[in-house]
Amino acid sequence: MLPEPLGASDIEQANKGAGAVRAALDEAALSDWMAQHIAGFSGPLTLAQFNGGQSNPTYRLSTPDARYVLRRKPPGAVLKGAHDVLREARVQQALAGSDVPVARILGVCSDPAIIGNDFYIMEMIEGRVFWNAGFTDVSVEHRAAYFDEMNRIIAGLHGVEPASVGLGNYGRPGNYFARQIARWSRQYLDDELAGRDENMDALVAWLPGAIPPGDETAIVHGDFRCDNMIFHPTQPRVLAVLDWELSTLGHPLADFAYHAMMYRMPPDIVAGLGGADPVPLGLPSEADYIALYCQRSGRTGIDNWDFYLAFQFFRLAAIFHGIKGRVLRGNASNAQAQQRAGAFPRLARLAREAMEACS
Structure with missing residues (x-):
């Protein structure tokens, strides 16, 4: 059906x-x-x-x-x-x-x-965009298929060999976390107009020394969320992944953690489940969703999961800090930019909570 x-x-x-x-x-x-x-x-x-x-x-x-x-x-x-x-x-x-x-x-x-x-x-792709990570516009019995499709595509993206599609020089391979932490820390610290936040300052100090061992390189989207995809009008099939501004060569587990962050993201900030129990909603649990990605990407599991979440909450907080700066400068492009700017302190707090879970 x-x-x-x-x-x-x-x-x-x-x-x-x-x-x-x-x-x-x-x-x-x-x-x-x-x-x-x-x-x-x-x-x-x-x-x-x-x-x-x-x-x-x-x-x-x-x-x-x-x-x-x-x-x-x-x-x-x-x-x-x-x-x-x-x-x-x-x-x-x-x-x-x-x-x-x-x-x-x-x-x-x-x-x-x-x-x-x-x-x-x-x-222009005509189709369906879901702004709610619970896919509440779809009947309960169909929702898991949409999650499976998102999981399939992000695993597929990470399986594309960059050089095989002409993206071997799309970013610097290796040391992704060190470079990203430095980039977003610098962007946060340089935007003096948007101000400082004690939780962000704590993460800027902690993250460089908490990077897990091991390294991988893949094409990463950087903003892989349900509302950055256009689905087929009547089928659980993605027709196009949009908004590639933050894409680069990076660590696939960082990219997947950002996507899976939807399980912990308050729905009024960006598309998220806000701590709701996903199973009664017809959705896979966070653990099952991670296991499905691991199966598709040839992994036995993901160590240091809390670090990846802390990093991604920090990164998103830094992005929202940049939105706050654009609002103050008067060149924000989106009607919801003011709301996003106001959510920055909450994201910074979520980032710190994830950081504290690592200790």
């Missing part, structure tokens, strides 16, 4: 609710560029901006015959190394044809004369 089908209005809502354009761009210049670089493009062009996505403004581009999605850097000053949409385009181009479903990239532009900064255009 298949999940309940969606109507046209449901699919429209599932594609992240595009509305009024908040970060304006030169529509005429964009249309001219698309006419030259996007095969089959024919105007007139109309724009709407998606509500999803915290960092890079994302737009639905519509013509009488087609619809596209545009991702761009946010306008104004940005932190060094952040919002690299060209990396997003590169990894999606590389993974096209692999077992990891991605939207097809149609055009990439690094010329600031067009709309003011870098952007890329990809096909």
